[in-house]
Amino acid sequence: MQTKLMLNEHSRIFAKFFPWIVWGLSSLFVTYQMLLQTAPSVMITDLEQAFSINEFGVSLLSSSFFYTYVLFQIPAGMLIDRVQPRYCLTFCFLAIAVTTILLAGSHSLFVAKLSRVLQGAFSALSVVPALYLAATWFPPARFALLAGLTEMIGMSGAAMGQIGLAPAMEVLGWRSTLLACALIGLALAVLTWTFVRSKPSTETEKHANHASNSQNIFHNLLTVISYRQAWINGLFSGLLFSVAAAFGAFWCIPFLMHVYGVSLTTAAAASSMTLFGASLGAPAIGWVSDKMGLRKLPMMMSTVIVLFFMLVILYVPALSLPVMFCLLFAVGFFSSSYALPFAVMRDIMPAHVRGTAMGYTNMMCILIGSPILQPLIGWLLNIDTQSSSAVAYQHALTALPICLAVALILSFFIQETYCGSQGSEVDEASFLKNAVIIE
Numbered sequence: 001m002q003t004k005l006m007l008n009e010h011s012r013i014f015a016k017f018f019p020w021i022v023w024g025l026s027s028l029f030v031t032y033q034m035l036l037q038t039a040p041s042v043m044i045t046d047l048e049q050a051f052s053i054n055e056f057g058v059s060l061l062s063s064s065f066f067y068t069y070v071l072f073q074i075p076a077g078m079l080i081d082r083v084q085p086r087y088c089l090t091f092c093f094l095a096i097a098v099t100t101i102l103l104a105g106s107h108s109l110f111v112a113k114l115s116r117v118l119q120g121a122f123s124a125l126s127v128v129p130a131l132y133l134a135a136t137w138f139p140p141a142r143f144a145l146l147a148g149l150t151e152m153i154g155m156s157g158a159a160m161g162q163i164g165l166a167p168a169m170e171v172l173g174w175r176s177t178l179l180a181c182a183l184i185g186l187a188l189a190v191l192t193w194t195f196v197r198s199k200p201s202t203e204t205e206k207h208a209n210h211a212s213n214s215q216n217i218f219h220n221l222l223t224v225i226s227y228r229q230a231w232i233n234g235l236f237s238g239l240l241f242s243v244a245a246a247f248g249a250f251w252c253i254p255f256l257m258h259v260y261g262v263s264l265t266t267a268a269a270a271s272s273m274t275l276f277g278a279s280l281g282a283p284a285i286g287w288v289s290d291k292m293g294l295r296k297l298p299m300m301m302s303t304v305i306v307l308f309f310m311l312v313i314l315y316v317p318a319l320s321l322p323v324m325f326c327l328l329f330a331v332g333f334f335s336s337s338y339a340l341p342f343a344v345m346r347d348i349m350p351a352h353v354r355g356t357a358m359g360y361t362n363m364m365c366i367l368i369g370s371p372i373l374q375p376l377i378g379w380l381l382n383i384d385t386q387s388s389s390a391v392a393y394q395h396a397l398t399a400l401p402i403c404l405a406v407a408l409i410l411s412f413f414i415q416e417t418y419c420g421s422q423g424s425e426v427d428e429a430s431f432l433k434n435a436v437i438i439e
Helices: 002-042 044-051 055-071 073-082 085-105 109-123 127-137 140-172 174-195 200-213 219-225 228-260 264-292 296-315 321-348 351-383 389-396 399-411 428-434
Strands: none
Touching: 002 055, 002 085, 002 109, 002 127, 002 140, 002 174, 044 055, 044 109, 044 174, 055 073, 055 109, 055 351, 073 085, 073 127, 073 219, 073 351, 085 109, 085 127, 085 174, 127 140, 127 321, 127 351, 140 174, 140 264, 140 321, 219 228, 219 351, 228 264, 228 296, 228 321, 228 351, 228 389, 228 399, 264 296, 264 321, 296 321, 296 399, 321 351, 351 389, 351 399
């Protein structure tokens, strides 16, 4: 009898923590793909020698990951709405492990680029399942916090790609290091297949909705993109994320070197404060939003703060390095409110299109920073031949405050959802009744 009671108690404890296990394993996929996404940055010399290419060639090899990663965001969301995340995640872990093995064994530049392109395609299904499972296993009041934690876990993957792989390469070499990464992927695939499950009630609802919508496979996507709030939230998220993607992860280092004359090491350390701030800010701002029961106000306040600090960084002369470190941390911390639009989309979208909505929002989040704003700033630098180097950087980086100003304007038009507290699940009938459809 005592043994039976103990087993029941253990079952209750396991059931209590099971949603965290499910979400945690799905979030590890974000970490894993971020690790592989940034891996070439610590392998530049080895890749140059292996494929007889220069630094520009390595950058093209590395960036080939993003072509399919961005392209497949919406299809990934649509897939999650139709197939259990357990199947999708397990397959993608296995597929990425195989493509990583292919990259590790490649001696042809074409095969190496093909491996990166395939990695990007299978990695597209990373953030969406974690957010989808968070939306189905947890109450609406916790979603913003979980979205922020997902972003923080993803940032840790980027840090591991920069810091953790370097010593491994010194011991094992780049090919063996990638093979070790592939083994990690295989282990995570086994754990995902074993533990990740969709909430039973969600699966029942999902299949019922599919039965009524099976005549048009693009029904979910049309439902999302026909809603004005989807565009407003997507653009807001992308404009805020561009601070981390275009500035913190790329142009901040040359800006500091040219304007302040610091070394590469110092500039890199300062630049990392932006990403470090974003990794801590995402869960913190999500927690504040959940506690306040508001989405719109934290987004507006964060945007104002980021805009102010960016103007200080760009146009206030002769800032000391400690002050610059603090300002960059603050910019990263408050710009992490780019995660809150995911919570808004969770609140306003019907359950059966949430995966598509998350994929669409994630695509918009990624699209503006790295693919658009990074080369735009570079082009502005190249055409500003009349200015000194420092002034040219100030002029080119003015694109960032402009983006933040546009984001602030958009924030006034974002729908306040009060963290979903005004109702439980959004059904399609009430969604279509109350939605403001694009004419």
